Amino acid sequence: DIQMTQSPSSLSASVGDRVTITCRTSQNINNYLNWYQHKSGKAPKLLISAASNLQSGVPSRFSGSGSGTDFTLTISSLQPEDFATYYCQQTYSPPHTFGQGTKVEIK
Amino acid sequence: EVQLVESGGGLVQPGRSLRLSCAASGFTFGDYAMHWVRQGPGKGLEWVSGISGNSGTKTYVDSVKGRFTISRDNARNSLYLQMNSLRAEDTALYYCAKGRQVAPDAFDIWGQGTTVTVSS
Numbered sequence: 352d353i354q355m356t357q358s359p360s361s362l363s364a365s366v367g368d369r370v371t372i373t374c375r376t377s378q379n380i381n382n383y384l385n386w387y388q389h390k391s392g393k394a395p396k397l398l399i400s401a402a403s404n405l406q407s408g409v410p411s412r413f414s415g416s417g418s419g420t421d422f423t424l425t426i427s428s429l430q431p432e433d434f435a436t437y438y439c440q441q442t443y444s445p446p447h448t449f450g451q452g453t454k455v456e457i458k
Numbered sequence: 459e460v461q462l463v464e465s466g467g468g469l470v471q472p473g474r475s476l477r478l479s480c481a482a483s484g485f486t487f488g489d490y491a492m493h494w495v496r497q498g499p500g501k502g503l504e505w506v507s508g509i510s511g512n513s514g515t516k517t518y519v520d521s522v523k524g525r526f527t528i529s530r531d532n533a534r535n536s537l538y539l540q541m542n543s544l545r546a547e548d549t550a551l552y553y554c555a556k557g558r559q560v561a562p563d564a565f566d567i568w569g570q571g572t573t574v575t576v577s578s
């Protein structure tokens with residue numbers, strides 16, 4: 352199985368800050384990497400697919416990059432509605448594992 | 459409107475069975491792979507199982523192999539998860555999610571989830 356290492360597990364940031372979350376996989380997954388936002392009591396939301404494809408309706412302050420084994424989610428200017436938990440996920444091969452999650456909290 | 463609605467969760471004793479359902483609407487159900495994802499109390503997201511559009515391919519996480527069975531009825535626009543020999547560690551909020559038609563896959567529509575509690 353492909354192992355996912357997501358970091359940090361949590362972070363505190365202020366509105367307007369630039370935030371970076373990283374995800375490393377145990378083997379080459381090309382660009383089969385997605386990012387989700389999950390708020391408590393709500394369904395997870397797909398933000399970025401195929402490592403860097405921003406989903407329709409997702410603000411442009413979100414961006415994704417990387418290929419192979421190392422990937423990054425960046426929020427260029429954190430907004431109040433962005434406080435949530437973020438997960439990476441690989442769909443290169445089953446089981447389609449998720450990272451451990453990064454909880455973004457208000458500083 | 460594209461929508462997924464899960465049902466069938468509840469409180470069940472260890473060793474017993476439960477069947478989850480997911481009703482889909484707003485898209486051509488049979489064209490897409492579908493998945494079940496769960497979140498245990500205080501835990502992260504865990505992919506559980508997936509099924510191709512024509513049911514030809516079914517995959518599972520190791521912890522549920524031999525106990526859970528995924529299926530679908532494209533005529534009824536419905537996805538199912540038959541869960542047997544339930545354990546306390548299966549306690550979670552279970553989501554169904556829609557996949558993509560082409561690779562790389564991504565889960566672009568999710569339901570609100572149904573809660574399964576395994577306890578005596």
